[in-house]
Amino acid sequence: xxxxxxxxxxxxxxxxxxxxxxxxxxxxxxxxxxxxxxxxxxxxxxxxxxxxxxxxxxxxxxxxxxxxxxxxxxxxxxxxxxxxxxxxxxxxxxxxxxxxxxxxxxxxxxxxxxxxxxxxxxxxxxxxxxxxxxxxxxxxxxxxxxxxxxxxxxxxxxxxxxxxxxxxxxxxxxxxxxxxxxxxxxxxxxxxxxxxxxxxxxxxxxxxxxxxxxxxxxxxxxxxxxxxxxxxxxxxxxxxxxxxxxxxxxxxxxxxxxxxxxxxxxxxxxxxxxxxxxxxxxxxxxxxxxxxxxxxxxxxxxxxxxxxxxxxxxxxxxxxxxxxxxxxxxxxxxxxxxxxxxxxxxxxxxxxxxxx
Numbered sequence: 001x002x003x004x005x006x007x008x009x010x011x012x013x014x015x016x017x018x019x020x021x022x023x024x025x026x027x028x029x030x031x032x033x034x035x036x037x038x039x040x041x042x043x044x045x046x047x048x049x050x051x052x053x054x055x056x057x058x059x060x061x062x063x064x065x066x067x068x069x070x071x072x073x074x075x076x077x078x079x080x081x082x083x084x085x086x087x088x089x090x091x092x093x094x095x096x097x098x099x100x101x102x103x104x105x106x107x108x109x110x111x112x113x114x115x116x117x118x119x120x121x122x123x124x125x126x127x128x129x130x131x132x133x134x135x136x137x138x139x140x141x142x143x144x145x146x147x148x149x150x151x152x153x154x155x156x157x158x159x160x161x162x163x164x165x166x167x168x169x170x171x172x173x174x175x176x177x178x179x180x181x182x183x184x185x186x187x188x189x190x191x192x193x194x195x196x197x198x199x200x201x202x203x204x205x206x207x208x209x210x211x212x213x214x215x216x217x218x219x220x221x222x223x224x225x226x227x228x229x230x231x232x233x234x235x236x237x238x239x240x241x242x243x244x245x246x247x248x249x250x251x252x253x254x255x256x257x258x259x260x261x262x263x264x265x266x267x268x269x270x271x272x273x274x275x276x277x278x279x280x281x282x283x284x285x286x287x288x289x290x291x292x293x294x295x296x297x298x299x300x301x302x303x304x305x306x307x308x309x310x311x312x313x314x315x316x317x318x319x320x321x322x323x324x325x326x327x328x329x330x331x332x333x334x335x336x337x338x339x340x341x342x343x344x345x346x347x348x349x350x351x352x353x354x355x356x
Contacts, residue, residue, distance in 0.1 A: 047074030062090040063104075078116050084109025084142075091136070099169075099201075103136035110143040110159075117148040126275045129233050133203040136171070138163035143177075152183035169201040189216050191225065205233040216247060223250040223265075239272045250290065263290035280304050284311065292321050299348060308349040315342040 036055045044050040053068030066086040073079035085108040094101035132138075143159035159177035166172050173195065180190040191214020197207030211227045227245035231238070247265040268286040273279060279302060287295040295313030315321055319339050 043069075043071055045071065045073050045079075047076075048072050048079075062092060064088055064090075078114070080111070080113045082109065082111040083107070100134050100136040100171075102134055105135050105138045107138075107140040108142055110140065112145050112147070114147045117150050119150075125277060126233070126238050129205065129238075130203075130235055130275070132163065132173075132199055132205060133235070135163055137165055140175075152181055152188060155180045155182070163199065166198070171199040173197045173199050173205065173207055187217055189225075190214065197231075203235065205231070207231045207233075211245075216250075220253050221247075221250055222253075223247045227267075233275070235275075237272060237274055239270075241270050243267070243269045243271065262292065265289050278303060280307055282307070282309075287313070291316065297346075297348075308347070311346045311348055313344055315344070318342055 036052055039055055040050045040052050043052070048071065050071045051069070052066060054066070056065040057063070064087070066083065069081075069083040069086070071081040085106065088105040089103050091099075091101050091103055138161060140159070140161040143156070143161075145154075145156040145159070147154050157178045157180075159175070161175035162173070164172045174197075176192060176194040178190070178192050181188045191211050194210045194212065195207045196210075197205065199205050207230070209229050209231055211225070214225045216223055216225050225245065225247045227243070229243040230241045232241070233239075245267040250262040250265045251259045252262050253259055266286070266288045267284070270283045270285065272281045279300070281298070281300040283298050284296050287293075293313060293315055295311050297309055297311035297313075299307050299309030301307035317339075318341070
């Protein structure tokens with residue numbers, strides 16, 4: 001085959017591909033009902049189902065609109081995804097010049113449910129957060145998540161997110177939702193999480209998180225809890241600075257009929273990791289358990305399973321610890337006359353704790 005004939009065949013093949021692409025786009029724009037079954041088939045997971053009520057495409061401006069999308073995974077997994085409405089526009093020139101290439105993203109009625117826990121290694125992958133770098137403005141309303149974890153079920157209700165254009169390429173970020181964690185049909189913790197911050201052209205996400213109207217309801221410890229932190233997300237890392245949590249008037253259970261007020265429990269810490277969950281670091285800048293125990297220290301490692309470090313602290317008044325926790329102490333210790341302060345150091349690992 002000569003070079004000229006090869007070139008002709010390549011040109012003919014390219015023309016055929018362009019023709020098929022043009023026909024597909026034309027059908028999607030002018031006859032979307034003919035393309036909708038193809039989209040449903042492409043979105044159907046193996047062993048599952050997918051349905052889509054409406055699909056609309058436009059060329060000027062390039063835009064996509066979906067209505068009543070539902071995707072169900074295989075019955076043995078039970079995953080379910082539903083989307084009442086999705087609308088977005090493309091900014092084609094941004095593919096060349098850089099910057100957010102999606103605008104007017106509107107999402108309503110997003111639901112994701114995972115009723116069966118899956119075996120996972122390490123912390124969750126936070127890489128999807130970087131998708132916010134690609135969006136110029138966003139409105140997400142009435143979202144709900146329910147995910148089963150090995151330790152219990154995490155639920156987020158009434159999730160609301162907004163991303164609005166600001167000055168100098170900075171986009172204003174805001175959102176809130178009610179989080180709860182359940183174990184064996186009992187609510188362990190519940191509260192409202194709010195976020196206010198910016199998405200900068202760095203790119204970076206800088207957000208202040210606040211936990212309010214929250215309550216911890218463990219069998220051993222209960223009380224109202226509030227806190228805040230400043231989070232920074234870059235394309236590679238996640239950082240939580242100035243993390244403070246306070247459990248006001250923590251009630252510890254000392255038996256079937258007896259509880260004791262520990263007073264406020266305060267934690268001041270900072271944490272960081274890569275978005276893939278590697279190289280986790282935790283700095284406990286201060287832990288005060290009702291004045292009974294004080295601690296600070298650092299932990300780190302290549303992965304969450306390999307974290308280790310030391311925790312240094314002091315028990316300021318041993319006699320007060322004995323008074324509060326006396327019912328939990330062995331009889332031999334409960335009868336001893338202990339006074340004064342006691343410094344300590346613990347060597348901590350992800351597989352256990354060893355005193356030093």
